[in-house]
Amino acid sequence: MKKISLLLAFALVATSLFVQTAARADEVPADAEWTQTWFESGDGTMLHADVFLPKDGKPTDRHPVIVSIGPYFGTNALNGDPLTEAGPIMRFGDMIEGGKIFERGYAYVQVDSRGFGGSGGCYSYGGVGEQMDAVAAVEWAASQKWSTGKVGMWGKSYDAWTQVMALANKPKGLAAAVVQSPIDDGYKIAFMNGVHYNAGWYATPALYGGYDLLPPSLVDSPPDEFIYPLTGTLTDPSCYVIHPAMSNTASDRRDPYWQEREISALARKSKVPVMWSHGFNDANTKPDNFLDTWDGYAGWQRGWFGQWDHVRGNESDLVGRDRFLDETMAFFDHFLKGKPLPKAPGRVEVQDGEGVWRTEAQWPPKDASYKRGSMEVLPGEYTDDAQNDAESGEGSWTFTPPTKHSVRFAGTPVVNVEVETMVPNANLVALLYDVDEAGTARLVTRGAYLIEAAGRVKFELYPQDWILRPGHRLGILLSGNDSLWFNPTPTGTPVTITGGKVKLPLLKWIRKSNLDGGPAEAQENVPVTTVDPQIIEERTGTARLPKMKKRR
Template sequence: MGRRSVIVERDVEMQTRDGVTLRADVYRPQSAQPLPVLLQRTPYDKRFSALSFALMAADRGYAVVIQDTRGRLASEGEYYPLLHEKADGYDAVEWAAAQPWADGQVGMFGGSYVGYTQLAAASERPPSLKAIAPTMTFCDPYDMAYTGGAYSLGLSVSWALGSDALLRAMVLPEGPEKAARLEQVIDLMDGMASGDTFRRLPVADMPLIGRSHPPSFFADGLAHPTRDAHWRQVACAYESLDLPILHVGGWYDIFAAVTLSDYAGLRRAGNQRQRVLMGPWLHGPFEGLVGDVDFGVRASAAAVLPDEVQFRWFDHWLKGAENGAMDGPPIQLFVMGENRWRTEEEWPLARAQATTFYLHSGGSANTAAGDGALSMQPPSEEPVDSFVYDPRNPVPTRGGGLCCWRAALNAGAFDQRDVEARPDVLVYTTPALEQPVEVTGPVELCLWAATTAPDTDFTAKLVDVGPCGYARNVQDSIVRARFRQGGPQADFIRPNEPTEYVIQIGPTSNVF
């Protein structure tokens, strides 16, 4: 079959319910028949977002609409992240479905924030929205901004600078003001890699993105450290998301935990029309090379064909194709260590056995050369382990689920031995395993600790040590002491009093 001729329409206007003009680019094949629509709503510039996917989709008989969200680039209105995506998303879906070239059926696609715009629209239940395919995203934006009660400073600063401050500078009229603003943004972005940007205090007064530059989503997020009304207004209730959903996530993605918890929560709420594709990927490309570790060709886009996975999904739900998109187990996950794909019926796995490992030491678990041990034997009376935390020289993050500036926040799998050589890091390691051990499911650490401060952060990391000593990070997380209970109020700790902390390290599938 020959290629179709594609009609491209730029800056096609629609009106939201409150009278704001949003503009989209439309890609559609020359066809006398009405077509199903694939819609993407993006704050990242419609001219460059998913262009190759749009052309492929048009060639396969879809009309593709890529719209700038409110206040971004070609669209009018005031930009404030997340706030208008529910109502604007509903309006965009129904507008697209009513176009003369549309058959009334709409699907949505895209990742990260563009995944959230799908969930936000879907939570309003527009009747023409038949299926979505959110990639590496979240139902509740609080889970984007906070982990274990700690503000996700790296993500928040890098995203606000790179996607907000930089874009605002680029659209200024040519002249000295624009040049000066761009220099300031670039200096702050370069300062992330050196650490200078992150050391600025108070954090809420960060140049260009802080409270002196309203409206400041960054500063507002800092001011709302619990799951309060600020976050609830933009959260997507599981009960309202009852349409077919294809979730795509990665073990080294910053949203790995919420990808799977959202799936499980939606399933508990009654949505049985879901599928999950969970690879070893970080927040971005579908590649087998994740950080410094190569998980092989099976993990790469060349083998997975993520675009084809999405087309199969939309062909089934928008075109009625009997292509097996809903056949078989709903979860396809990549087992690291074995480096192979496997299907599962549920998450967490019903057949998984919750297994407890205990921390042991003779009182000197500092560094990988210390006497920290990890075993299934419950501890007896043992001395405490201690370390000195110096906020002027914090333990660096080396890989893991990070976003959104690679020079400063390089995500993925890396050797942790340099980190484990620090005296302010406690390391607990099993003896060499006699046989492979698979860990598939959520991992948590129950920690009893005391500190001289009324508040602090504790972090935990699961590491796979290879025969040569290479220490690959598998998952990690954090808890802020005053929010250790997860409730709406801060509960500061009593200095020097042993306190229990439960750190949700995160989900994984790894053979040690």
């Protein structure tokens, strides 16, 4: 009832108090006409949309449509001040302006997912409701009289998650998608193999509930923008409790709550062309939250992958390379308008751990093989006390001998160890480092696993593309935590490693850079620790790290 009373009170005073002092949330693009409308989702929930059409067009013109859908297009505490601001929220103004989409003849539609902005319903945090909304948004845009019937999608983070929802549910009219820093499995934004992510991720679902509860703009919102959001609070208030509770306690990915949000298996079957961008240092949606859809995807796809964190592919200063926006506009022009697609040297543009760019036909590359590379994990012990982080280096180390030649891996390293525990649900965090001659260890990748019982534990680390230079060695640190990334519940008990291996997807062939570009900004913040030379000497095991070959 709090939301209802707030909305009614705000609505009563809006016209008398705020109209004269209104500020613009964002300016409507100069070459576009903006209107607002509502349409039904699959279960009758009313969804709010901002529609932008080229200003110089005729009423009879039909346009290919770019659609974005998510929680970020309404005026609220996340996106402005609902008490004073008027106008649309142009979340993707960089795409609109830099891509010159209205000049190119595109229409643009941004839709509030249920519960957010001016839409009805209660937020479903990746569940069936939001999946319905993604389908409805595409099919509505494809069916309008000003539409050619071909729809592309654009988004990053949550509104990239909604794109994966659309891929999984195959809406009519979806012809292309640009998916940046997405989520393809809701479980993976809260847990990794049963281990909860750090403290902020306990609060995130409740924050989205808070965004849902905030009113729309009191300056220029039509009555429907107040009425429809009330329906979610009245008819389905349970969402404000369910999503925070499940995201904080349901550590088993087999729970029905998470199964409803595991959409990669269906999305992978889509044949809609997709342009991807994802960073191997993304602490927000996580470095692996695209891979289950990307790997084995049935349709045409192209990817930009590298060392950045949670940023857009076109943020060239942060990514380390320009031209993403040029490539994505050419991608849309081809799949939505039928123009020729410019030739590219490879389907993947990837940035390695040194910030060097190259192309690949696929990623992981075809010659990446676990049969080629491995390192021993020596017996050892650590205490599951949540005290370690990636810059502390506390736990059980194993190192490879220094390599005499460059070694490159691309893909997901796999930890396979035997463990002994005194109690169930002990935490195992694995941190893989590149260690130089001076003992300076730079984090390469990480992963975690909740040990239910003693025995063999096998799990993947995050994907990475890395080159190990001569004189360097790999180091694997096993411990109870990395507090920079995880926030597990410690058991306070010892965990014994009786031995094992780390399998590495080593490349057979030498690579050379064939693209311009440089390091991502996030590479400056990768954790580094220093290891005592005596520990390195005492904890060096065996490894198989063969020399790469030159292509004939």
